[in-house]
Amino acid sequence: MLKDNESRSAVGKFIVIEGLDGSGKGTQIALLEKYIKEKGGQVYVTAEPTVSSTGGMIRDALGGLVQRDAYELSALFLADRIFHNVNPHNGIRKYIDSGIDVICDRYYYSSFAYQGIDADLDWVMQMNLGCSDILRPDMCIYLDVDTDLCDKRISENRFDREIYENNEAQKRIRKRFFEVFDKLGDTQNIRIVNAARSVEEVSEDIIKLFEELKNNN
Ligand code: TYD
Numbered sequence: 379m380l381k382d383n384e385s386r387s388a389v390g391k392f393i394v395i396e397g398l399d400g401s402g403k404g405t406q407i408a409l410l411e412k413y414i415k416e417k418g419g420q421v422y423v424t425a426e427p428t429v430s431s432t433g434g435m436i437r438d439a440l441g442g443l444v445q446r447d448a449y450e451l452s453a454l455f456l457a458d459r460i461f462h463n464v465n466p467h468n469g470i471r472k473y474i475d476s477g478i479d480v481i482c483d484r485y486y487y488s489s490f491a492y493q494g495i496d497a498d499l500d501w502v503m504q505m506n507l508g509c510s511d512i513l514r515p516d517m518c519i520y521l522d523v524d525t526d527l528c529d530k531r532i533s534e535n536r537f538d539r540e541i542y543e544n545n546e547a548q549k550r551i552r553k554r555f556f557e558v559f560d561k562l563g564d565t566q567n568i569r570i571v572n573a574a575r576s577v578e579e580v581s582e583d584i585i586k587l588f589e590e591l592k593n594n595n
Contacts, residue, residue: 390420390478391591392470392513394485395584397521398552399543400528400535402573402580403483406521409581410481410588422473424462425483432458440540448496452505455489460511470513487518487568491554492542499558517591518566519584520559521573525549567591 393410395403407423414421427433427440436454439446446454462482463470473480486506494502506512525548532543542551559568571583 388477390422390474390476390480391517391588392474392480392482392515393588393591394482394487394515394518395521396484396487396518396555397573398523398525398528398548398555399540400531401521401523402531402577403521405577406573406580406584407481407483409577410584413581413585414479414588420478421481422468422478423481423483424468424470426462426485426488427455427458428462430458430461430465432461440542441538442541448493449501452489452493452497452502455493456505456509459486459489459506460509463513464511474513482515485515485518486512487520487555487558490558491551494558495550495554499554499561503558503561514566516567517587518568519587520555520568520570521580522552522570523573525552527574 395407395410397403411421411423427436432454435444436451436458438444439451439454461469466472470480470482489502489506490499507514525545528548529545532539536543542548559570562568569587571580571587573580
């Protein structure tokens with residue numbers, strides 16, 4: 379029979395990267411992926427909303443093409459997340475169970491911070507945390523930048539803005555993220571990284587956190 383640590387070492391780690399729009403998640407995820415691969419590790423990078431048909435409905439709402447109530451949007455994100463976990467083709471569970479690390483760009487913390495403002499936060503949390511199909515990440519790394527810097531980065535990189543991509547909304551969402559992290563307390567492994575520094579400095583911190591997680595088997 380396998381000892382406890384042997385059985386668990388066969389399972390991949392599930393890491394979520396969170397942050398406001400323009401916090402640098404994409405750049406940092408690519409650097410972490412490169413690091414893991416260069417070390418000979420296996421990693422699967424994914425994102426929410428997904429490219430499923432539900433993800434398409436979500437993107438239409440985010441782009442302002444279709445108007446959705448906050449509860450409706452929360453439920454769409456929830457359905458998309460369940461699909462993201464369990465679908466047998468490229469679901470998160472499949473990779474974790476085969477020993478491959480998964481890095482996910484956004485997860486239920488975004489639902490709490492974005493939808494948990496207009497929809498009841500406890501309801502959104504319960505729907506996600508109470509669903510056994512939805513895996514709890516091994517670590518959530520929150521890339522923290524102030525909203526002015528995000529706004530500047532969004533202006534430099536985008537032509538169109540999604541419904542949440544304005545400074546007022548981003549301020550409320552950032553505050554909400556911290557309230558949510560407080561509320562979650564020790565039930566989740568959440569790490570805050572100051573992402574207002576150089577790409578290299580931020581990446582170094584993320585790699586340290588990744589190594590800590592891997593060595594904590
Ligand atoms: P997108 O442009 O796909 O990616 P990003 O801005 O992260 O590079 O935008 C995703 C948007 O979806 C972003 O504004 C946050 C929002 N979102 C929610 O509101 N709730 C959620 O549960 C998730 C996963 C994302």
